[in-house]
Amino acid sequence: MNAIMKKIIIVLLFLTVIGCILIFSNRGYYKNDYTGKYECPKNNVLLILSANNNCTLINTLSRGAVYIEAKYSIEDNDIKLILNEGSLGSYRKIYLNGRIKGHSIELYNFYNNGTAVFYLKNRFVLFK
Known part of the structure; x- marks a missing residue:
């Protein structure tokens, strides 16, 4: 795998993690x-x-x-x-x-x- 593919995968994983954190942290707001x-x-x-x-x-x-x-x-x-x-x-x-x-x-x-x-x-x- 070349360096560009590794960077793309890392960025996608990072965005997925950030999205999950935002979704689950907002859940308590709507009790x-x-x-x-x-x-x-x-x-x-x-x-x-x-x-x-x-x-x-x-x-x-x-x-x-x-x-x-x-x-x-x-x-x-x-x-x-x-x-x-x-x-x-x-x-x-x-x-x-x-x-x-x-x-x-x-x-x-x-x-x-x-x-x-x-x-x-x-x-x-x-x-x-």
Whole structure:
């Protein structure tokens, strides 16, 4: 085998090892299967769930997007969002209750318009 073939094999092995390390090191980040970016087309609101039980509601209807920070908890596919008091925005409640059904989240009494359904848009959350 000549020197060029040896270098190619070494580079391929190195890239394979690096790829495996990246894949297996990211597995712990998604212990929470519900993390991701959810979108409610009815209200133009995004819900971003992070792995550390923090979440953000982003209302894109107004001129500038309104970001509302919150914590969430999930128990038996029931979800509860507890909004930070300093960032309630136009929400009159401190908490919102809902249910997770497959790749969607239903929040009850959202903006007093009944149920808002958020659909999973993107599994990857690269921040928070």
